[in-house]
Every structure is written in C-alpha cells, then in structure tokens.
Amino acid sequence: MATKTVHVAVGVIKQDDKVFLTKRLADSHQGGKWEFPGGKVEQDETVHQALARELKxxxxxxxxxxxxxxxxxxDYGDKKVRLEVFIVEHFSGEAKALEGQQSAWVKLAALSQLTFPTANQAIITKLAELYC
Structure with missing residues (x-):
C-alpha cells in the first residue's frame, strides 16, 4: 500500500535574531525533537488558512x-510529509505553547545545536543562509 503524504503548513515565527520553537511530545511521531510550529492542512482549507488556524x-x-x-x-519511511514553510515576522499576541509541549525562543545561530526531525534540516540550512 502506498504511503499517504501528509501536507503540513509550517511557520518560522521570527523576532529579531530568534525563532519560536516547540518540542514534539514524546509519544508523537518524531517525539522529543524540536520543531517549527504548524500542522496538517485540512481538505477544505488553503495552506494559509491552515497556517493561521494552527498557529492560533x-x-x-x-x-x-x-x-x-x-x-x-x-519520506521518513513510515510517513511522507510535504512541508510548506513560511516566515512569520508580523503577528499579534505573545507566542506560547498551548498544547502542553515545551517551547522556547532560540537564537538563529543556535538552531544547529538542537535536534529536529530530518525534514526540518533544510529549513535550518535556509535560515542560516538568509540570516546568519
């Protein structure tokens, strides 16, 4: 059976030289690793709508x-993902984790010292090219 691809909207929430990260809960896929917040794009919504809903x-x-x-x-082997990644520098509210997970504002230069799901490595590389 073909593995279904999960379509995910991802927000790189950035302020100055820091980005906001959350840590995946231990019992989730890729649990215990840091990630940029976001979530699945539902059937009836655009990527922008999904990103807005998930970050809220x-x-x-x-x-x-x-x-x-x-x-x-x-392709993780057990799951395929398609990430659509956006820089979010203009937002209202105070970023904080609402689903019980750990969160932190991390300096862009320190991202390479944290453990992320493999799919996120390209994001870290791109951010380093743009901002570091």
Whole structure:
C-alpha cells in the first residue's frame, strides 16, 4: 500500500535574531525533537488558512503577514510529509505553547545545536543562509 503524504503548513515565527520553537511530545511521531510550529492542512482549507488556524491553536498568535520560504518533500519511511514553510515576522499576541509541549525562543545561530526531525534540516540550512 502506498504511503499517504501528509501536507503540513509550517511557520518560522521570527523576532529579531530568534525563532519560536516547540518540542514534539514524546509519544508523537518524531517525539522529543524540536520543531517549527504548524500542522496538517485540512481538505477544505488553503495552506494559509491552515497556517493561521494552527498557529492560533498551538501558539496563541494571529498572523498579520507571512512570506513563503520553501517547500520540502521528505519520506521518513513510515510517513511522507510535504512541508510548506513560511516566515512569520508580523503577528499579534505573545507566542506560547498551548498544547502542553515545551517551547522556547532560540537564537538563529543556535538552531544547529538542537535536534529536529530530518525534514526540518533544510529549513535550518535556509535560515542560516538568509540570516546568519
């Protein structure tokens, strides 16, 4: 049976030289690793709608503007993902984890010291090229 691809909207929430990260819960896919907040795009919504909904639900912010950064297709073996990644620098609210997970504002230069799901490595590389 073919593995279904999970379509995910991802927000790189950025302020100055830091980005907001959340840590995946231990019992989830890729559990215990840091990630950029976001979530699945539902059937009846656009990527922008999904990103706005997920960031509101997960980290309590409202996107004012966002800018496309990149698309990533990755096969974990047990799951395939297609990430559509956006830079979110203009938002209202105070970013905080709402789903019981750990969260932190991390300096862009320190991202390479944290453990992320493999699909996120390209995001970290791209951010280093743009901002470091």
């Amino acid at each position: 639900e997960e980290v309590a912010i409202e996107i004012l503007t966002c800018m496309p950064l990149m698309q990533i297709n990755h």
